[in-house]
Amino acid sequence: MDQEKKQSKCNIHPNFNNNLLLFEENNIHTKICLVCAKKLTKNINKIIEHDDLLHADQDHIFSSFPPLENEDIYNTIQNLEIKKDISIEEIFVEKINNYFISLKKEINQKIDLLQNQIKSKLIQMGDFSQNQRELLLDIYNEISSKFEIQKLYNEYSQDSGQRLKEIIKEKYQNIKSNTEKLQKNISEYQKIINKINLKTPNQIQQKILDLIDQIDFIKKPLIDDIEFQKSKSYKSSQSLLIQRLQNRQIQINQSVNNFGVSYANFILDPNQKYIFRVKLQTNSQSDSFLFVGIIQEQNKDNKPISNGICYNERGDSMTINKVVKGNNVFEGENINIDKEIEMRIHLAQKMIKVASYPNYQNIAELENKNLILDNTKYRFAVELNYIIHKITITYFTEVYDFDQKM
Numbered sequence: 278m279d280q281e282k283k284q285s286k287c288n289i290h291p292n293f294n295n296n297l298l299l300f301e302e303n304n305i306h307t308k309i310c311l312v313c314a315k316k317l318t319k320n321i322n323k324i325i326e327h328d329d330l331l332h333a334d335q336d337h338i339f340s341s342f343p344p345l346e347n348e349d350i351y352n353t354i355q356n357l358e359i360k361k362d363i364s365i366e367e368i369f370v371e372k373i374n375n376y377f378i379s380l381k382k383e384i385n386q387k388i389d390l391l392q393n394q395i396k397s398k399l400i401q402m403g404d405f406s407q408n409q410r411e412l413l414l415d416i417y418n419e420i421s422s423k424f425e426i427q428k429l430y431n432e433y434s435q436d437s438g439q440r441l442k443e444i445i446k447e448k449y450q451n452i453k454s455n456t457e458k459l460q461k462n463i464s465e466y467q468k469i470i471n472k473i474n475l476k477t478p479n480q481i482q483q484k485i486l487d488l489i490d491q492i493d494f495i496k497k498p499l500i501d502d503i504e505f506q507k508s509k510s511y512k513s514s515q516s517l518l519i520q521r522l523q524n525r526q527i528q529i530n531q532s533v534n535n536f537g538v539s540y541a542n543f544i545l546d547p548n549q550k551y552i553f554r555v556k557l558q559t560n561s562q563s564d565s566f567l568f569v570g571i572i573q574e575q576n577k578d579n580k581p582i583s584n585g586i587c588y589n590e591r592g593d594s595m596t597i598n599k600v601v602k603g604n605n606v607f608e609g610e611n612i613n614i615d616k617e618i619e620m621r622i623h624l625a626q627k628m629i630k631v632a633s634y635p636n637y638q639n640i641a642e643l644e645n646k647n648l649i650l651d652n653t654k655y656r657f658a659v660e661l662n663y664i665i666h667k668i669t670i671t672y673f674t675e676v677y678d679f680d681q682k683m
């Protein structure tokens with residue numbers, strides 16, 4: 278033991294142990310003392326204590342080891358809080374719980390504060406409206422002679438009847454001025470009542486509720502991440518026009534009356550679940566060849582989509598034709614088609630579905646699931662064949678799980 282310790286002392290600096298590893302690329306020393314190490318390098322990130330190495334447990338991430346091209350990675354891994362004893366699901370649940378606890382707390386605090394501010398404003402207005410209310414009642418009581426009539430009936434005598442008749446006749450004589458007087462005061466009172474207007478607060482409430490509905494930790498529209506490319510040699514694909522609209526949607530139309538295929542800029546991951554929404558527009562007579570589907574990687578530049586797996590607005594030459602809800606999604610040979618469809622794809626489960634969107638009233642799926650081949654690369658693609666045709670990709674996302682709408 279003593280001998281070991283003695284051996285770990287630096288020969289040059291006997292007060293220092295050789296307890297460090299220096300790991301510069303061309304300057305590696307497995308047992309070196311601090312003074313020697315500092316002489317050999319200016320980069321203290323390239324020094325690590327033997328103790329650090331020996332005591333590092335399963336969860337430990339070194340702050341500069343192993344050597345990496347990007348030094349930020351050490352911090353990134355540390356911040357990921359990779360711990361063996363907590364599952365990723367538990368981390369998600371905790372994050373989501375914390376989010377909602379904090380959301381509720383902040384919203385409650387904000388609302389309480391605002392409510393108190395508005396209440397104290399109201400209290401300042403309070404006397405005023407109270408006075409106005411009493412004034413209105415006073416005027417009514419005066420105009421109606423309510424109390425005088427009460428008194429006359431309570432002490433009814435021969436004179437009372439005469440007096441009552443006179444009072445009522447007076448009311449008729451003053452009918453115009455009394456009506457005006459009351460109306461004036463009613464409208465002043467209403468003015469005050471209407472100062473409390475719930476229209477805007479109710480609209481804001483609805484907006485807040487709508488915003489809360491949009492809170493989602495997993496789903497994220499990815500329309501910005503998707504691009505469309507023209508098939509390199511299939512018919513007139515090169516004359517397609519592809520543009521990104523201001524709302525980030527992607528519009529594809531044809532500049533000649535011939536077929537053209539356009540496909541997405543990525544290969545579909547079989548294990549991923551995708552949602553695409555597509556707007557279809559055509560005015561053509563009985564020529565609604567608007568195809569949406571998937572095409573094999575090897576066919577994308579020389580074959581039509583109908584060669585792959587597709588939905589066709591005209592209803593023929595397609596494979597997604599097994600109605601699972603409602604009626605057919607396609608319109609057949611109708612003219613003036615302007616509609617949106619949603620397509621869901623999960624290749625690992627050989628699943629492709631199409632629905633009318635946003636109502637999901639009509640849903641169809643792939644008739645023969647074996648058409649989706651294993652170990653085959655597919656891309657999302659569209660095909661159109663007339664100048665008048667237009668296909669717009671309105672939405673694209675990947676989801677953790679599909680909802681139950683279709």
Ligand SMILES: [Zn+2]
Pocket residue numbers: 287288289290293309310311312313314
């Ligand atoms: Zn030394």
